[in-house]
Amino acid sequence: MTTNGRPAQPHHSRPGTQPVHAADAPHTRPVLCEPAVEVPEHVITIEESLDLAARLHHGHEDIELALRLIKNTGVRKRHLVQSIEATLDHPGLEERNVVYVREAKRRVPPAVTAALANAGVCAREIDAIIFVSCTGFTMPALTAWMINTMGFRTDTRQMPIAQMGCAGGASAINRAHDFCLAHPGANALIVACEFCSLCYQPDDLTVGNLLSNGLFGDAVAAAVVRGDGHGRGMRLESNATRLIPDTEEWISYALKPTGFHFLLDRRVPHTMQDLAPALVQVSAEHGWDATELDFYVIHAGGPRILDDLSRHLNVKPAIFERSRDTLTDYGNIASAVVLDTLRRTAENGLLPEGAHGLLAGFGPGITAEIALGTWTNG
Known part of the structure; x- marks a missing residue:
């Protein structure tokens, strides 16, 4: 791939609709550094997904449609925070959220440690943590736990994002960008913690839900936005x-x-x-x-x-x-x-x-x- 070498042209847009821009000098523009991603050890293949759907929902009037939709996703495998047997069992919302918190505290630190290393910064150099998740809930946000256990400063800003769904990762990047522009030289850490398998609903037989059972996977991702333009x-x-x-x-x-x-x-x-x-x-x-x-x-x-x-x-x-x-x-x-x-x-x-x-x-x-x-x- 080659760059076209075009310089960005002056920005023109309607009043009140201007996107956020950094200063003109390139080195002052924040850099979204190379992310780190951790996926759980439990794996389900497309063949296993199709077999499970066919067996669990045998006789469903739309099962053939659901199987076709799952095949067409192009997903070969997915990673889960629990075994397939545990994922299929639904012990209730309370227990599901207990698993969410336990697995988040287990799997967030390695992703964060790797992301900090990718960016060449340490925990105490982070000025804001933006934590994104739509698959579990805690209050206080897990940002508080991270600050208390992972070496972040107690004056680190906390920005949890819980209701943006799949747009949450890009939203976190944009909010980190905004933060670094408002606080020149600051660093923001983004953490996306998604355990979609904990939202599995065995009694929900709508086609959309059957499709989601074969589409969504689990992962934790992290990245640093460096306000000093390095990285x-x-x-x-x-x-x-x-x-x-x-x-x-x-x-x-x-x-x-x-x-x-x-x-x-x-x-x-x-x-x-x-x-x-x-x-x-x-x-x-x-x-x-x-x-x-x-x-x-x-x-x-x-x-x-x-x-x-x-x-x-x-x-x-x-x-x-x-x-x-x-x-x-x-x-x-x-x-x-x-x-x-x-x-x-x-x-x-x-x-x-x-x-x-x-x-x-x-x-x-x-x-x-x-x-x-x-x-x-x-």
Whole structure:
């Protein structure tokens, strides 16, 4: 891949709609450093998922449709925080949340330690922790536990994000960007902790829920945004949010005695026809052409999103290869997807200094969280 070498053009947009921009000097722009991702040791393959669905829901009138949809996800395997047997058992919301807290405290530290090392900073150099999760709940947020046990300063800002769903990872990146602009030279740590398997509902037999049982996986991802402009990763230049009006019920949770029940409207797969123009608009406001960028870090909620985005942006499907790799290897890991895709982009090692790129996460609302930046090899 080669960069087009285009300098960003002056920003022009409507009053009140301006994306956030850093100072003109490149070294002052915050850098989203290479993320670290930890996945649990328990694995379920696509073959096991299909076999389980067929056996557990034999006789369901829509089982053939559900099996076909699961096959079409392109997911080869997923990682789970518990064994398949324990995942299939539902002991109740309280016990599920006990497992969530226990596994988070077990699995967050290794991801955070690796992310800090990737960024070349230590815990005491972090000024804000943005903790993202939509698959469990604690109060106080787990940021308090991290500060008390992992060496962070007691004046570290805490920013939990709990209701952005799959858009939460990109939202955290944008809020970290905003924080670093407001506090020049500061560092923000992002943690995305998603144990989607703990939302498994054995008695929910809707097609959307049956599909989600074969699509979502578990992971913890972490990354540091360095406000001093140092580090290897994506130098953040602009960010924006776009919401499709009157779609808040398309992706949602129904909170019931058994916990979170995932609701997915059949219109969701078609949202790229509205979100792709938003990516084009936000890029144009920054003086870039969204159809001619060097790299894309896109939330892979499913293959249809990537296929449609490729068509609407008129870019080759191969440009989304890293997003497809995340989906194939881990499934939809919710807010952690964009961080894992960025990790794969960094590890690929093909991007030259200054390559232009776009990062986008999509979630409930329907909301798109969008970031623009250039690649830096440190």
